Amino acid sequence: MTNLVIVESPAKAKTIEKYLGKDFTVRSSYGHIRDIQKKGMGIDLENGFLPNYEISSDKKKNVTELKKLAKASDTIWLATDEDREGEAIAWHLAEALNLDIKTTKRIVFHEITKPAIQAAIANPRTVDLDLVDAQQARRILDRIVGFELSPILWKKIRTGLSAGRVQSVAVRLIVEREKEVEAFESNFVFRVQGQLKLLDKSGNPVGDLDVKRTATFATEEEATAFLEAVAKANLSVVSLEEKPAKRTPKAPFTTSTLQQEASSKLGFSVKQTMMVAQRLYESGKITYMRTDSVNLSELAIAQAKETITSEYGAKYSESRRYKTKNADAQEAHEAIRPTDFGVENVTGERNEQRLYQLIWRRAIASQMADAQLKRTTVDVGIDLLPDDKLTAKGEVVIFDGFLKVYDFDAKDGSGLLPPMTIGQALSVTELGAKQSYSRPPARYNEASLVRTLEEMGIGRPSTYAPTIDTVQQRGYVIKEDREGKPRDYRQITLVDGKVSAETLSEMAGTEKNKLFPTDIAGIVTNFLTKHFGDILDYQFTAKVEGKFDVIAEGKMQWQDMLSEFYTQFHPRVVAAEDVSREEAGQARSLGNHPESGKPMFVKIGRYGPYVQVGDGENEEKPTFASLMPGQKMDLLTLEQALDLFKLPREVGEMPETFKAKAVDGSEFGVEKGQMIIAKQGPFGPYLEYGVKMYAPIKGFDPLSITLEESVALVENKIQADADKIVKTFPGTDVKILKGRWGPYITDVTTKKNAKIAKDEDALELSLEECEKRLEEAPEPKKRGRAAAKKAPAKKAAAKKPAAKKTPAKKAAAKKPATKKPAAKKTTTRKVAAKKAAVKKIDAK
DNA sequence: CAGTGAGCGAGCTTCCGCTTGACTT
Numbered sequence: 001m002t003n004l005v006i007v008e009s010p011a012k013a014k015t016i017e018k019y020l021g022k023d024f025t026v027r028s029s030y031g032h033i034r035d036i037q038k039k040g041m042g043i044d045l046e047n048g049f050l051p052n053y054e055i056s057s058d059k060k061k062n063v064t065e066l067k068k069l070a071k072a073s074d075t076i077w078l079a080t081d082e083d084r085e086g087e088a089i090a091w092h093l094a095e096a097l098n099l100d101i102k103t104t105k106r107i108v109f110h111e112i113t114k115p116a117i118q119a120a121i122a123n124p125r126t127v128d129l130d131l132v133d134a135q136q137a138r139r140i141l142d143r144i145v146g147f148e149l150s151p152i153l154w155k156k157i158r159t160g161l162s163a164g165r166v167q168s169v170a171v172r173l174i175v176e177r178e179k180e181v182e183a184f185e186s187n188f189v190f191r192v193q194g195q196l197k198l199l200d201k202s203g204n205p206v207g208d209l210d211v212k213r214t215a216t217f218a219t220e221e222e223a224t225a226f227l228e229a230v231a232k233a234n235l236s237v238v239s240l241e242e243k244p245a246k247r248t249p250k251a252p253f254t255t256s257t258l259q260q261e262a263s264s265k266l267g268f269s270v271k272q273t274m275m276v277a278q279r280l281y282e283s284g285k286i287t288y289m290r291t292d293s294v295n296l297s298e299l300a301i302a303q304a305k306e307t308i309t310s311e312y313g314a315k316y317s318e319s320r321r322y323k324t325k326n327a328d329a330q331e332a333h334e335a336i337r338p339t340d341f342g343v344e345n346v347t348g349e350r351n352e353q354r355l356y357q358l359i360w361r362r363a364i365a366s367q368m369a370d371a372q373l374k375r376t377t378v379d380v381g382i383d384l385l386p387d388d389k390l391t392a393k394g395e396v397v398i399f400d401g402f403l404k405v406y407d408f409d410a411k412d413g414s415g416l417l418p419p420m421t422i423g424q425a426l427s428v429t430e431l432g433a434k435q436s437y438s439r440p441p442a443r444y445n446e447a448s449l450v451r452t453l454e455e456m457g458i459g460r461p462s463t464y465a466p467t468i469d470t471v472q473q474r475g476y477v478i479k480e481d482r483e484g485k486p487r488d489y490r491q492i493t494l495v496d497g498k499v500s501a502e503t504l505s506e507m508a509g510t511e512k513n514k515l516f517p518t519d520i521a522g523i524v525t526n527f528l529t530k531h532f533g534d535i536l537d538y539q540f541t542a543k544v545e546g547k548f549d550v551i552a553e554g555k556m557q558w559q560d561m562l563s564e565f566y567t568q569f570h571p572r573v574v575a576a577e578d579v580s581r582e583e584a585g586q587a588r589s590l591g592n593h594p595e596s597g598k599p600m601f602v603k604i605g606r607y608g609p610y611v612q613v614g615d616g617e618n619e620e621k622p623t624f625a626s627l628m629p630g631q632k633m634d635l636l637t638l639e640q641a642l643d644l645f646k647l648p649r650e651v652g653e654m655p656e657t658f659k660a661k662a663v664d665g666s667e668f669g670v671e672k673g674q675m676i677i678a679k680q681g682p683f684g685p686y687l688e689y690g691v692k693m694y695a696p697i698k699g700f701d702p703l704s705i706t707l708e709e710s711v712a713l714v715e716n717k718i719q720a721d722a723d724k725i726v727k728t729f730p731g732t733d734v735k736i737l738k739g740r741w742g743p744y745i746t747d748v749t750t751k752k753n754a755k756i757a758k759d760e761d762a763l764e765l766s767l768e769e770c771e772k773r774l775e776e777a778p779e780p781k782k783r784g785r786a787a788a789k790k791a792p793a794k795k796a797a798a799k800k801p802a803a804k805k806t807p808a809k810k811a812a813a814k815k816p817a818t819k820k821p822a823a824k825k826t827t828t829r830k831v832a833a834k835k836a837a838v839k840k841i842d843a844k
Numbered sequence: 845c846a847g848t849g850a851g852c853g854a855g856c857t858t859c860c861g862c863t864t865g866a867c868t869t
Contacts, residue, residue: 008863031863058865085862139860146859154857164859278864290862462861474858582845603845610845624845681847694848721849737849744850753850 004073005107006066006093008080011282012112016079019114020121025073027066029080033059034092036139041147045570049140049562055096063096070097075105078127079120081332082108084552088135090127101127111297111334134552137561141165141544144566145535148573149528155577156584157523157604162474165541166459166467168528171476172536173452174444175517175525184440189216190223190492194431196235196380196390198420207418209426211380211390220490223433224501227494229384235426238381238389245373245395249365249402251294251322252335255461256454258289258359263447265408266354269513270446270465276355277336284339285346286359290461291333292454294322296363300337304367307341312404318369326454337363365406372399376417380426390431392417428494435489443514446479458541476521478634484510518634519588523604527584531576535569581606590638600641602633609633611641628702629684643703648679652707654689658715660722666730669718676710678702689714692748729767734774736762745770752777 003024007013010028017026034053036042044050055063070076076099078090086108094101105124109116142165149163192213197205217223253261258277262268268276277289296304301319308317322335338360346356376394394417397403444452450464459467471477484507492501517525529536537543544565550556582605590600590611598614607626614622625644627633654676659669670689677688678697685702687695687710695717700709726743727736733748736756743762745754754773756762 010864029863030865032861033863035861036859059863081862089862135861142860144859148858150858160857162858166860282864460861462863467860605845607846612845622845626845679846684848686848692849696848724849746849748849755850 001075002073003075003077004066004069005077005079008086008089009288011284012288015112016117019112019117025069027069029066029089029093030059030062032056032085032089032092033063033096036143041143043140043143045144045566048559049566051136051140051143053092053095066093067097070099077121077124078104078106079108082110083332084131084135084138084548086332087128087131088139091129091132094127101129111299113297113299128552130554131552133558134548137551137558138544138548140558140562141565144562144569148570149532149535152573152576153524153527156579156581157527158520160474161520161524162470163524163528165535165544166453166463167470167474167476168525168536169456169458169538169540170449170453170467171471171517171521172525172529172538173449174471174477174515175521177441177443178517181440181443186437186440188435188437188489189218190220190433190490191216191436192223192226192390192431192433194494195429196392196426196431197429198418199425199427203425205427207420208429209378209380209392209417209420211392211431213388213390217433220433220435220492220501224492224499226385226388227431227433227492227499230382230428230431231494231497231499233382233384235380235382235390235428237378237420237422237424237426239377239379240420240422241377243375243377244398245375246370247373247401247403248370249320249368249406250362252296252337252363252366253359254292254294254335255290255464256292256450258336259450259464260447261358261362261408262355263445265358266351268351268355270450270468272351273355274465276349276351279348280346280352280356280359283348285343285352285356287335287337287339288333289336291336292324292326292461293333294324294335296322296337296366297334300334300341300363301367303341304364308364308368312368315399316368316401316404318401319367322366326457335363361405365402368402368405369399371397371401371403374398378417378420428497431494433492435491437487437489437508443511443516445513445515449515456538456541457545458538475518476524478516478518479513480511480516481513482509482511482516484508519602519609520604520634523585523587526586527579531572531579532569587633590636590641594638594642600638602627602636602641604633609636611636611644613645625680626684628680644680646703647685648677648688649703651676651678651687651705651710654711654714655707658711658718660715660718662722662725662728664725664727666725666728668722670714676707676714678705678710687714687717726762727765729770732767732771734767734770736765736770745773747774750774 001023003020005013005016005020005024005026007016007026007028008031010030013026013028017024020026033055035056037052037054038057042052044052076097078093080086080089080093090106091101093099094104104126106127107120107124109120146162146164149168150161153161153163194211196209196211198207198209200206213226217226251257255274259268259270259273262273263270274289277286280286281289301321305317305319336359338356341360341364344357344360346353374396376396378392378394380390380392382388382390394415396416400407442448446468449468450459453459453464453467472479486505487508488503488505490501491504492499525536534540547556547561551558551561582603585604587601587603587609590602592598593600593613596613598620601612601615602609603612604610605626609631610624610626612622612624614620623645625641625647627636627644631640652675654670654672654674657669657672659667661667670693674689679686679688680702685697687697689695695713697705697713700713724738725735726738729735733750735746735748736743737746742758743756745756745765746752752774754770754777756765
């Protein structure tokens with residue numbers, strides 16, 4: 001009797017194999033083995049959203065091997081994780097290995113112990129196809145959203161961009177937070193704090209007391225008046241309160257909380273945390289690191305108790321069972337914990353040791369007793385200000401409990417207060433009122449973004465780190481440090497009975513390892529929220545998850561759910577095709593032009609980012625300049641933008657005539673005294689040195705390039721142009737030039753070009769023949785405004801019916817009463833109307 | 845937006861979730 005057990009992870013397979021007898025072979029799938037085809041949509045949008053699955057390229061070898069083993073085995077046990085994805089993996093395995101889905105045994109275990117595994121083997125079920133359907137709906141929806149939205153971004157904003165249910169919301173969070181920070185208006189209050197001396201009956205100091213005034217002052221005058229009153233007043237202890245308090249340990253780590261703590265305590269990036277954790281997992285030191293569960297197995301709880309009791313004594317032990325708050329959690333695994341609590345430290349790399357210790361402490365602490373504290377609050381009365389007071393707080397640990405191992409969050413500074421009695425007098429050592437500014441909302445770092453996403457139920461433990469990576473790779477988000485700016489503040493100080501004030505400086509807004517949105521992120525988020533607001537909605541995932549749950553319960557067909565989604569989603573994709581690049585590329589405002597006061601923007605256009613001055617109001621035409629090569633639109637300042645308009649600039653006159661000789665002996669070049677002008681074009685800066693004579697500026701700043709440098713560039717260009725000449729016809733504008741694809745005929749003034757066949761000898765061609773061909777050649781295409789506006793409209797008209805008909809037809813067939821056909825008929829007219837509307841606005 | 849030099853067309857980019865690879869520089 002031979003058995004094949006398939007789990008997801010190879011590390012798990014190894015452990016399980018030990019617990020099962022010789023009759024059992026345990027192998028792993030290495031996660032998902034099949035996925036929707038890699039290229040293209042891979043979903044039949046017209047026929048029930050049927051996906052085309054294929055074995056993932058990196059799993060082919062493994063699947064072949066599993067197939068072989070399956071054939072040789074009497075019984076197959078699908079032991080993938082007990083969650084939606086695990087169920088789907090089991091189903092894909094059954095499909096790929098040609099197993100009967102109705103009879104193949106499906107087992108799950110919640111902990112890897114011999115009895116648990118044996119119990120699982122004794123109670124097999126079959127694959128839950130409803131749960132599989134829920135996963136398919138999830139997968140297909142993500143593919144549709146990602147693969148229909150991304151191409152729109154390529155067309156309207158920039159190629160290579162991407163959008164998706166998870167990443168687009170992550171980017172939105174960062175964009176919105178940045179807006180909040182920018183819009184934040186800081187105000188200030190004056191906070192009073194300082195140190196007092198406790199006095200004995202004869203006025204000798206017997207102890208120090210750190211105090212604060214809980215309430216703040218709105219103005220410097222009030223704060224000064226307060227300190228001046230205190231200077232003259234008698235201070236005494238008016239109330240003394242002691243209260244017991246306790247602190248409770250936190251739950252053991254999940255992926256997200258581990259990432260947060262490793263970030264704040266060890267300074268790890270989320271990626272780094274996962275890599276180090278993976279190594280600990282593979283070497284058997286910790287349980288699985290991609291989990292959303294805070295649950296510990298009974299065995300683990302018992303083990304922890306044993307360790308705590310023997311290390312610290314029984315009173316430190318308190319067995320606790322934690323519940324996951326998050327409703328979206330799938331809890332296929334345990335919380336992250338040491339596999340052996342008896343091991344307090346591991347060998348290996350330093351970072352592995354540090355992360356392990358963090359995990360060990362957090363898990364152990366979660367099974368320890370509360371810390372018992374005594375909190376003391378002292379109020380100091382001021383006789384001249386009977387309604388006011390200063391307060392001191394102290395906290396003493398009576399019993400440390402879990403703090404013995406996990407004291408990272410212990411409050412500092414508020415230790416034991418000196419002994420005192422009601423009525424005891426005090427004097428001021430130093431008391432200050434500092435002007436303190438309110439702070440804008442904190443920008444996200446990687447870990448806090450993960451926390452927010454998790455709270456919103458967006459993304460999964462296995463995808464947090466990759467998502468953070470993706471948004472950075474696509475150029476939506478930059479992780480960096482930013483220097484703050486110095487800011488003045490007022491400090492009023494009472495010392496030796498005298499009140500003085502001074503202006504001091506501090507750094508404000510310093511950021512370290514924070515996530516900043518790029519301009520592209522702003523553009524994409526604007527565009528997507530405008531046209532696909534529901535997908536960018538922070539609730540979108542939660543809403544569809546609710547539907548997936550209904551599917552998993554067998555109360556809804558997955559096709560119906562997708563159909564409902566797609567019939568409202570796809571038309572908006574079609575509509576978004578008609579949005580002009582200009583509208584889609586709306587970007588950042590740079591402020592106003594210092595002289596004209598016109599608004600300035602950085603936008604992204606067909607040829608990349610550019611600056612626009614003026615918004616076309618008041619019949620004034622905006623002016624434009626593209627960014628220099630290497631300039632980043634995200635970082636462009638108003639000053640740099642203005643610099644772009646300092647071109648064209650007259651660099652100087654040609655000091656000498658320069659002529660270059662072509663192969664046929666003809667000469668051309670530039671005369672002495674010709675003005676050289678530096679200009680900025682769509683592909684970068686260039687020099688103009690005559691009618692239709694240009695040389696690109698490479699390696700120099702067009703604002704500061706010298707005449708000497710310019711002349712060198714011009715001469716090089718003339719020489720290069722001369723080298724391109726195959727033949728000239730003296731006295732005419734006709735030339736035969738060397739092109740990248742062979743020689744061609746050109747007319748220098750009309751810019752018309754004509755072909756020369758491959759088997760022809762270009763040198764043999766007569767002027768008459770060349771002129772004839774030029775005559776027949778098509779007009780050179782006009783580019784620029786007129787052409788740019790026309791082209792998309794044409795394209796849309798030609799492309800639309802063919803490309804868009806089929807899905808629409810399908811929707812119409814399904815629901816005859818929808819507005820779909822009507823909408824389609826009017827598409828072209830609508831485009832025209834929209835364009836007209838845009839023009840009207842322009843004209844205004 | 846504008847021009848910097850042929851013009852056209854085909855092909856490419858992309859999603860989210862599971863899991864670790866290792867033929868050779």
